[in-house]
Amino acid sequence: QSALTQPRSVSGSPGQSVTLSCTGTSGDVGRYNYVSWYQQHPGKAPKLMMSDVSQRPSGVPDRFSGSKSGNTASLTISGLQAEDEADYYCCSYTGSYKLGVFGTGTTVTVL
Amino acid sequence: QVHLEQWGAGLLQPSETLSLTCAVYGGSFTAFFWSWIRQPPGKGLEWIGEINHNGATNYNPSLKSRLTISLDTSKNQFSLNLTSMTAADTAVYYCGRGLGGRSTVDYWGQGILVTVSS
Numbered sequence: 001q002s003a004l005t006q007p008r009s010v011s012g013s014p015g016q017s018v019t020l021s022c023t024g025t026s027g028d029v030g031r032y033n034y035v036s037w038y039q040q041h042p043g044k045a046p047k048l049m050m051s052d053v054s055q056r057p058s059g060v061p062d063r064f065s066g067s068k069s070g071n072t073a074s075l076t077i078s079g080l081q082a083e084d085e086a087d088y089y090c091c092s093y094t095g096s097y098k099l100g101v102f103g104t105g106t107t108v109t110v111l
Numbered sequence: 112q113v114h115l116e117q118w119g120a121g122l123l124q125p126s127e128t129l130s131l132t133c134a135v136y137g138g139s140f141t142a143f144f145w146s147w148i149r150q151p152p153g154k155g156l157e158w159i160g161e162i163n164h165n166g167a168t169n170y171n172p173s174l175k176s177r178l179t180i181s182l183d184t185s186k187n188q189f190s191l192n193l194t195s196m197t198a199a200d201t202a203v204y205y206c207g208r209g210l211g212g213r214s215t216v217d218y219w220g221q222g223i224l225v226t227v228s229s
Contacts, residue, residue, distance in 0.1 A: 001172075003155060036215040038156075045205055045219040046156065057217065089156055093214035098169040100214025102156040 004029065004090055004103035011109040012080045022073040022090030022103045030071035034093035036100070037066060037075045041086045049088070050075060077108070085110045113138040117206045117220040123227050129193040133206030133220050134186070140164060144209035145182060145189040146216055149202040157202075161209050162189055196227045 005023040012018040020037075022029065029035060035053045038046035048057050050066040053073060063078040073092070077084055090103040119131035133145070141164040150156050160170040162180045170178050174193065182189040193200065203224050207216035 034213040034215065045222050047219075048215065048217050051210065051215045051217070052213065091214050093212070097172050098212070099158045099161065099171060102158065105155045
């Protein structure tokens with residue numbers, strides 16, 4: 001099972017919006033609405049930011065939003081803040097072995 | 112509040128077996144899947160496997176022949192055993208609480224760096 005494809009890096013100025021993409025296949029992202037997103041600061045465990053494509057867990061700011069079209073899922077950060085600078089990983093359920101497959105990860109830089 | 116705390120050996124020699132345990136504090140132990148995920152230094156995340164409260168497991172096919180995930184419901188703990196460790200298995204290993212069948216982990220352990228070196 002190959003990793004989902006994410007851009008290596010995305011940057012934006014404070015207050016701007018950035019969109020992170022996550023491209024899979026018809027066997028994972030395209031088939032299931034079980035895409036999650038994780039934020040990871042250096043040396044820390046990942047933190048769940050979005051589940052089931054667009055469900056925001058309690059405590060996650062509403063400037064984070066998720067969507068999906070075909071085989072590509074997206075995470076949008078509106079009103080970018082300094083603390084959003086981190087690595088972000090998407091993950092999709094894959095029926096082939098009933099586990100999640102992660103994306104390659106995107107580093108978000110706040111200019 | 113849910114808290115996961117994990118422990119185990121951090122330095123192994125090639126061919127040795129990795130054993131890690133994760134204790135779950137707070138929340139239900141029976142309503143979730145319990146997962147192990149790893150991250151090689153400087154690289155991305157890889158789902159190792161998961162187990163539910165009935166002992167049903169899902170394993171990453173690339174690790175299946177070396178992997179055992181088990182649980183002790185009396186202690187609210189679950190464990191990972193990975194045999195025949197090599198340098199390629201060097202990674203931070205995380206335990207996590209999974210929302211079954213949805214490939215979502217909502218609570219994570221602190222992570223343990225496991226280094227395989229002679």
